[in-house]
Amino acid sequence: MATRNYDLHAHTTASDGSMSPTQLVEHAQRCGVDVLAVTDHDTTQGIDEAQRAAAGLGVEIVPGIELSVTWDTQTIHILGLYIDPHTTSLQLGLEELQKFRHWRAEEIARRLDKAGIAGAYDGALHFSNGKIISRTHFARFLVERGYARDLRQVFTRYLVNHKPGYVPGKWASLSQALGWIQDAGGLAVVAHPARYRFTATRLQRLVNEFRELGGVALEVVSGSHSEQDAAHFAKMTQTMHLYASRGSDYHGPEQSYADPRRLALLPANCTPIWHSDLWQVCVEHVTTQVS
Numbered sequence: 001m002a003t004r005n006y007d008l009h010a011h012t013t014a015s016d017g018s019m020s021p022t023q024l025v026e027h028a029q030r031c032g033v034d035v036l037a038v039t040d041h042d043t044t045q046g047i048d049e050a051q052r053a054a055a056g057l058g059v060e061i062v063p064g065i066e067l068s069v070t071w072d073t074q075t076i077h078i079l080g081l082y083i084d085p086h087t088t089s090l091q092l093g094l095e096e097l098q099k100f101r102h103w104r105a106e107e108i109a110r111r112l113d114k115a116g117i118a119g120a121y122d123g124a125l126h127f128s129n130g131k132i133i134s135r136t137h138f139a140r141f142l143v144e145r146g147y148a149r150d151l152r153q154v155f156t157r158y159l160v161n162h163k164p165g166y167v168p169g170k171w172a173s174l175s176q177a178l179g180w181i182q183d184a185g186g187l188a189v190v191a192h193p194a195r196y197r198f199t200a201t202r203l204q205r206l207v208n209e210f211r212e213l214g215g216v217a218l219e220v221v222s223g224s225h226s227e228q229d230a231a232h233f234a235k236m237t238q239t240m241h242l243y244a245s246r247g248s249d250y251h252g253p254e255q256s257y258a259d260p261r262r263l264a265l266l267p268a269n270c271t272p273i274w275h276s277d278l279w280q281v282c283v284e285h286v287t288t289q290v291s
Contacts, residue, residue: 006274007260008037008062008081009191009219009247013129014046015066016136018252021049029057031260035274037081037247039064042097043132044085065090066191067180068097068171071206075169076196078177078210079219079245081273082282083186090180093172098132100170105133107167108159112138115164117147135159136251151254178213185285187278188215189245192222194229207240217243217273221266223258224249234267243278244270 011017012024019027021038024046028036036059038050047063054061065080083090109121123141124133139154148154158165172180181188190210198206207218219225220233221244237244244267248260256262266272273279 004034004274005032006035006246006272007031007033007248007250007263008035008064008189008245008273009039009066009079009222010036010250010260011040011066011252012038012046012050013131014043015040015132016128016134016251018140018254021046022053024250025050025053025057025059025061028260029054029059033059033260035060035062037062037064037079039066039079039081039247041066041077041132041134042068042094042101044083044091044094045131047085064186065094065181067093067177068169069174069177070169070171071174071209072202074196075171076174076206077191078174078181078215079189079191079247080177080181080184080186081189081245082279082286083181083184085184087180087184089183093176093180097172101132101134104167104169105138108135108138108165111167112158112165115158117142117145117164120165135165138165174209175213178210178215182214185282187217187273187282188213189217189219189273190215191219191247192224192249193218193233194222194225207236207242211240211242215242216276216278217245219247220244220270221246221264222249223247223255223263227264230264230267234270237270243273243276245273 012021051061067078112120124137127137127140139151142154178188221230248258248263250258
């Protein structure tokens with residue numbers, strides 16, 4: 001049996017991606033992806049369209065979510081894979097996160113206006129197509145206006161700590177996020193752990209707490225991880241008895257470095273989450289629902 005190509009982290013226009021769910025699925029199919037997780041930030045609105053688009057393309061859709069979490073005063077992201085998007089507790093939690101996102105967008109715009117950049121809220125709203133407004137939408141506006149050459153430079157200059165448009169997150173707790181994912185029948189994964197720039201001790205504390213709360217995997221291969229990052233987190237999955245996940249974190253063609261075509265394979269010394277009994281239970285549950 002041929003090895004399947006898994007991309008378990010991707011975004012659509014339902015959150016801060018620049019491709020519609022249909023466009024994302026079509027792009028994934030062209031990239032040779034067999035199994036694609038749609039994991040928009042704090043919303044499940046893109047999943048149904050993605051599943052409809054995938055039906056005739058031979059791409060299997062994993063319904064997912066990327067939850068915003070405040071842990072030890074810092075924002076981190078937790079993926080939920082194979083969730084039931086209609087779960088009440090999950091949707092109530094997402095409502096609260098979306099309320100904060102709306103307030104944060106207004107506050108970012110106020111702070112940018114104070115720094116001499118007018119019209120940021122309307123500009124970000126335009127890029128969001130009236131949906132969830134994220135920092136990425138502000139970044140696209142700022143690039144369009146010539147304040148930076150690309151999205152990465154925008155974040156460095158304007159949207160991180162100690163910069164004009166930075167607003168600290170007040171997101172879900174780690175226990176809340178994992179509770180919602182578990183209520184929805186999903187599997188919890190720490191997204192792109194290298195991006196948090198934690199000390200070894202702090203990262204160990206996060207992973208310990210995550211595992212104790214029922215988390216099952218680390219995203220070992222990510223569009224933003226280096227080969228050295230992947231090797232490090234593959235080893236950590238071994239020592240912490242966790243599974244390994246793989247996802248591009250693709251947001252659209254402007255993010256070419258994270259294109260699914262360029263996604264590395266998982267290192268040989270870790271166990272893919274899709275080889276776990278937990279994953280097979282999720283697959284069988286979804287198959288039973290469909291049939």
